[in-house]
Amino acid sequence: MPITLTVPEGLLSSQAQAQAFAGLTDAVLDVAGLTGNTFMTANVIGTINVLPAEHVLAAGKPVAAAFVELKLPEIALATTEAKRAFIEKATDVVERAAEGRIKREHIWSNIVYAPEGAWGIAGQSYSNADLVGAIQNAAAS
Template identity: 75%
Template sequence: MPITLTLPEGLLSSEEQVRAFDELTDALLEVSGLTGNAFMTPNVIGSINVLPKDHVRAAGKPIAAAFVELKLPEIALATPEAKKAFIEKATDIVEKAAGGRLTRERIWSNIVYAPDGAWGIAGRSYSNADLIGAITGTSAQRS
């Protein structure tokens, strides 16, 4: 389930970026109750996008800011509590990684859902039922 961490150059060192991304991965698995799940763990993927300083803006001016976007199937983090928990954890992770160079007010998160059947892994389209089966180990996986 892709996570995208976007920030301006110079805000976090390469090591801080990687550590924050790894912690975002752990947070997603934790709030989903799927830590260590054989199907989900390798499918929490994503990217770290580092943009030129002038390309991160608010009110028409460059700012130090960070964005966490999470793309999921409709069934994931379906409860308001799970969404809230991920957003709070994501904000805490990025704020800690920035070590005082970024305030919570400059960290934005969002969660985007793919419609049922529009989730693809390794060339296979998964319905919500297929994903639940794969996560719980109750359905046969195509190779």
């Protein structure tokens, strides 16, 4: 389940970037109730985009900001409560990692869903039922 963290240069050190990404990974697994599930843990992936400071904008002007995007299959984090919990946890993670160099109101998050059958892992297309099965098989082993 890809996570994309986008920040301007200088906002997070390399160590803070790694800590933030680990925290975002933990947040999605925790909110989904899948902490420790080997299938899901291995498939929480992503990128950290560090852009020139003048390329990170709010209200059309450069700003110390962070953007978190989480892509999931339709079945994951389907409730409003789960979405809110992830967004709150993600914001906390980035705010801590920035150590005061960012205002909380400059941390934006969004969650996007892949349609049924449009989730691919290792060249295999997974339906929602296939994903649930893989998650349950990993929990049983």
